[in-house]
Amino acid sequence: AxxxxxxxxxxxxxxxxxxxxxxxxxxxxFSKPLDAVLAALPQEASKPSFGTQSILFPAxxxxxxxxxxxENRTASLLFFGSYGPHSHADQLNLLLFSQGNALLTDIGxxxxxxxxxxxxxxxxxxxxxHNTVTVDAAMQSRxxxxxxxxxxxxxxxxxxxxxxxxxxxxxxxxxRVNMLVELSPTQSYLFDxxxxxxxxxxxxxxxGAPAETTCEPALGPAQEKxxxxxxxxxxxxxxxxxxxxxxxLGTISYGSYCGSGFQYxxxxxxxxxxTRAVFQWRLKKPDAGTTQYPWExxxxxxxxxxxxxxxxxxxxxxxxxxxxxxxxxxxxxxRTGDNLASAFVTVYEPYRQTPLIRxxxxxxxxxxxxxxxxxxxxxxxGAAHYVCHSLxxxxxxxxxxxxxxxGQAACLVLDAQDKPQRAMLFNGRELALGPFVLSGAGxxxxxxxxxxxxxxxxxxKEPVLTGxxxxxxxxxxxxxxxxxxxxLSRVLDATHFSIGDADLRVAAxxxxxxxxxxxxxxxxxxxxxxxxxMTVLNSRLQPQGRVLQLANGLVLDRAxxxxxxxxxxxxxxxxxxxxxxxxxxxxxxxxCIPSLATFDREAK
Numbered sequence: 001a002x003x004x005x006x007x008x009x010x011x012x013x014x015x016x017x018x019x020x021x022x023x024x025x026x027x028x029x030f031s032k033p034l035d036a037v038l039a040a041l042p043q044e045a046s047k048p049s050f051g052t053q054s055i056l057f058p059a060x061x062x063x064x065x066x067x068x069x070x071e072n073r074t075a076s077l078l079f080f081g082s083y084g085p086h087s088h089a090d091q092l093n094l095l096l097f098s099q100g101n102a103l104l105t106d107i108g109x110x111x112x113x114x115x116x117x118x119x120x121x122x123x124x125x126x127x128x129x130h131n132t133v134t135v136d137a138a139m140q141s142r143x144x145x146x147x148x149x150x151x152x153x154x155x156x157x158x159x160x161x162x163x164x165x166x167x168x169x170x171x172x173x174x175x176r177v178n179m180l181v182e183l184s185p186t187q188s189y190l191f192d193x194x195x196x197x198x199x200x201x202x203x204x205x206x207x208g209a210p211a212e213t214t215c216e217p218a219l220g221p222a223q224e225k226x227x228x229x230x231x232x233x234x235x236x237x238x239x240x241x242x243x244x245x246x247x248x249l250g251t252i253s254y255g256s257y258c259g260s261g262f263q264y265x266x267x268x269x270x271x272x273x274x275t276r277a278v279f280q281w282r283l284k285k286p287d288a289g290t291t292q293y294p295w296e297x298x299x300x301x302x303x304x305x306x307x308x309x310x311x312x313x314x315x316x317x318x319x320x321x322x323x324x325x326x327x328x329x330x331x332x333x334x335r336t337g338d339n340l341a342s343a344f345v346t347v348y349e350p351y352r353q354t355p356l357i358r359x360x361x362x363x364x365x366x367x368x369x370x371x372x373x374x375x376x377x378x379x380x381x382g383a384a385h386y387v388c389h390s391l392x393x394x395x396x397x398x399x400x401x402x403x404x405x406x407g408q409a410a411c412l413v414l415d416a417q418d419k420p421q422r423a424m425l426f427n428g429r430e431l432a433l434g435p436f437v438l439s440g441a442g443x444x445x446x447x448x449x450x451x452x453x454x455x456x457x458x459x460x461k462e463p464v465l466t467g468x469x470x471x472x473x474x475x476x477x478x479x480x481x482x483x484x485x486x487x488l489s490r491v492l493d494a495t496h497f498s499i500g501d502a503d504l505r506v507a508a509x510x511x512x513x514x515x516x517x518x519x520x521x522x523x524x525x526x527x528x529x530x531x532x533x534m535t536v537l538n539s540r541l542q543p544q545g546r547v548l549q550l551a552n553g554l555v556l557d558r559a560x561x562x563x564x565x566x567x568x569x570x571x572x573x574x575x576x577x578x579x580x581x582x583x584x585x586x587x588x589x590x591x592c593i594p595s596l597a598t599f600d601r602e603a604k
Contacts, residue, residue: 001025004034011041014053051075051097054152056159056474058485059506059529059584061145063159065152065180065190072186074098074350076178080145080161083528089140090130091163092176096190096300098350101209101283101293103300106130107328111319115253118236118244119264122254126261127205129316133174133196133344134203137240137260140166144531147485148175149408149427150474154598155182156411156424160389171198173341177389181411183356183379191387193373194344204333204344207316208281208300209293210325216278219269219313228314228332229262237263265314265330273309276360278302279331291323302331303347303360305375310334343373356380363388366398374399382416393427393443404432407440423599431597440597441467448589449495453541456489456499460591463494469596470497476592477585484584488593506530508581512553516563519545521580522553530554535586539572539579543586554582 003018004025016038019025023035051073054066061081068074077095088106096104110117110124123129127140134140143165151158162175179191196202225231229239238245240259244252271277279302283295304311312332318324335342349357356379363374363386374388386403393408403412407428413421414433425431427443444464451458470491477484489500509525521536527550534547536556544564545556556564569578585591 007034007041008032008037016041054157056150056152056485056487058147061147061161063147063150063161065157065159065178067155067157067180067182067188068098069185072099072352074180074188074190076159076180076190078159078161078176078178080147080163080176082142082144082163082165084142085528087142088125088130089127089142089166090125090132091140091143091145091166092132092161092174092194093130094176094178094192095131096348096350098188098300099294099298099352101295101298103209103281103350104131104206104348105209106207107316107318109319111321115255116250118238118249118254120254121257122236122238122259122261123264123316124319128203128261128265129205129207131206132176133194133342134205134260135167135170135174135196135199136201137203137262138167139258139261141168141258142166143168147474147476149476149594150485151409151426151594151596152474153469153472153596154424155422156180158409158426160408167199171196173197175391177373177409179387179389179409179411181385181387187351187356189350189357189377190348191375191377192344192346192348193389194346195342195370195373195391196344197341199340200336200338202335202340202342202344204342204346206302206331206346208329208331209283210286211281211283211299211329213313213329213331214280214282215271215311215313217271217274219271219311221269223266223268226268227263228265228268228312229260233263235263235266239263265316267313267315269313271311273304273306273311273333275305275307275362277304277311279304279311279313281329287325289322290325297353299351299355301349301351301355301357303349303357304333305345305347305360305362306333308335309344341370343370345373345375347375347377354380363399364401366401371395372397372405374405376400383421384414384418386410386412386414394429396430402433404430406430408443419601420599421601423597425597427594428597438597438599441595443595444593445590446593448585448587448591450587451585453504453537453583456502457492458497458499458585458591460495460497460593464593465491465494465497467595469598470593473594473596475594478590478592486585504583504585505581506534506584509579511569511578511580514564514566514569516565519548519556519558519564520553521556521564521569523580527554527582530582534582534584535589537581537583538569539576540570544568544580546586547582554580 007019066075107129110120145163149160157180175195177193182188233239282299315327361376372390377385396406409426420436428440431438446460446462449459490498506529507527512522545558548557549555
C-alpha cells in the first residue's frame with residue numbers, strides 16, 4: 001500500500017516493481033486507478049535489484065549505503081534529518097543490515113503513544129535506545145542536520161553528516177562518518193567514526209539483534225543491583241527528574257522528560273578499553289512464537305579502537321509483544337572528562353560462519369591532533385586495508401610513517417605482499433605509498449550562475465566540471481545557513497550539468513495573497529521542510545527571492561529588487577491560479593563538486 005501511494009509521485013523502478021505485485025492497493029474514488037498509473041510507466045526489462053543500490057533522501061535527511069549481491073546484501077542507514085513530527089531523539093542514528101537480519105537496530109515504536117506512557121519518552125523515543133551518542137546523560141533535542149559528503153559508487157562508499165544542534169550551546173562538533181567497504185560479493189564491513197566535542201560525558205550506543213554476546217577483553221561480573229543509572233537507581237526510576245519521580249508511574253504527562261533513560265538498562269557489565277577490543281553479537285535461535293529469522297553461524301563483530309573508554313554491556317527490554325524477545329543486548333562506550341573531545345572508531349563486521357577480519361590495528365598519524373582518523377584492517381588472507389577520514393581535507397597527513405594522504409576520505413587495499421591492489425580517494429589531492437600515487441582534483445567550489453528548472457540543467461560560474469567519475473555523484477548545495485544536495489546525472493560541458501528529472505521542491509502550493517509591505521507570501525499549505533535561504537519560484541519557474549523568515553507564510557528576501565507584488569506570482573500555464581514552490585537550489589548558491597579517484601590493479 002505504501003508503494004502504491006509513493007509510485008504516483010516518484011515512479012522509481014523498484015517502487016513500481018513492488019506496486020505491481022498488488023495493483024489494487026491504494027485506490028480511492030478521487031485518484032487515478034493504480035493499474036492505469038503503472039501502465040503508463042516503462043515496462044521493466046528485468047526485475048530491479050533490491051538492497052544493492054545506495055540511495056539518498058536529502059530533504060528528509062536519510063542516507064543509505066548498499067553493497068553485495070542477491071546472495072547476501074549489506075546496507076547501512078544514517079539519519080541526519082531534523083524533521084519533527086513523529087520523531088525520536090535519534091539524530092545520527094545508524095542501522096545496519098546483513099545476512100538477512102537487522103544487525104544494528106533500535107527499540108522502535110512505543111506500545112502506547114499517549115503522554116502518560118512513561119516508557120514512551122524515557123525509553124522508546126529516547127536517545128539511549130538508538131545507535132548514536134548521548135551527551136551528559138541527557139536526551140537529544142532537535143537540531144538541523146548537515147550533509148558533508150555522500151559517495152554511493154563502487155566498492156568503497158561514504159556518508160558524512162553532522163548535527164551539533166542536538167545539544168545546543170554544548171557541542172562544537174557532533175559528526176558521524178560511515179564508510180561501507182566491500183570485501184567480496186557477499187561480505188562487507190562498515191568503518192564508523194563518531195566525533196563529539198563538548199560536554200563532560202559521552203556514551204556511544206550500539207543495539208544489536210537478539211544474540212549471545214562476548215567481549216575481548218572479558219567483561220567483569222554483572223552489576224548486582226540497580227541499573228546503568230547507578231547502583232541505587234531501580235528499573236524505571238526517574239532518578240534525573242524529581243517532579244516525575246514524585247508521582248506514581250502513569251499518572252502524569254511525561255512529555256517534559258529530557259533525562260538519560262539509563263534506568264532502563266540492567267545486567268550491566270564493564271571492561272576497560274586499552275588500544276583495541278572486539279565485542280560480538282552471535283545470533284541465537286529465535287524462541288517458538290517469536291519472529292523467525294536466519295541465525296545459524298550469523299554474527300556481528302564490533303572492532304573498537306581507543307584508549308581510556310569504558311566498555312559497557314547491558315540489556316534492555318523491547319515492547320511486550322509475543323513475537324519479540326524478552327531482552328535485547330546493548331554495547332556502550334563511555335568517555336568522561338572536562339570539555340571532552342571524543343572520536344569513537346568502530347569497524348562493524350557482519351559475518352556468516354567465518355569472519356574475514358583478523359584484527360584492527362591503530363595507525364600512527366602525523367600530525368596527530370584529532371582532525372584525521374584512520375585504521376589498518378588486517379584480513380585473514382594476509383591482505384590489509386588502510387581506511388581514513390579527515391575533517392580538514394586540504395591538509396596532508398602521514399599514516400604509519402609511510403602512507404601520504406590528503407583528502408576527505410580514502411581506502412587503500414594492500415595484498416599479502418604489501419602491494420597496492422585497489423584504492424579510493426574522495427575529495428582529495430593525493431594518496432601515496434612508495435612509488436604508488438593516486439591523485440585527485442579535490443573538492444571544488446563554485447556558484448550557480450543559472451538554472452533551467454524545466455530541463456534540470458544547472459550552469460556554474462567557473463569551469464569545474466572536469467575529471468572522471470562525476471556522473472552519479474552527489475553535489476552539495478550550500479546557501480547561507482543550510483546544506484542540501486542533489487545528484488549529478490550527467491556532465492554536459494565544463495560549466496553545465498544535468499540533474500535529470502530530480503525534483504528540487506521541498507514545498508509547493510497556492511498563493512492566498514501577497515503582502516508587499518513586508519514581502520510576505522501567504523499560503524494555506526504547511527511548509528515543514530522549508531529553511532531560510534532557499535529559493536522561491538512562481539508558477540512559471542522564475543526565481544522571486546529567498547526565504548528570509550518563516551512566519552505566517554514566507555517572508556522573502558528580494559535582494560535589492562522591488563517589493564514583491566501579485567504580478568510576480570501570476571497564474572500558471574494551465575490557468576490554475578497563482579502558485580509557488582520552494583527549491584533547494586537557486587542562482588547564486590554555492591555548490592560543491594566532489595572528486596572521486598579510484599585504482600584497481602585487476603582492471604589495468
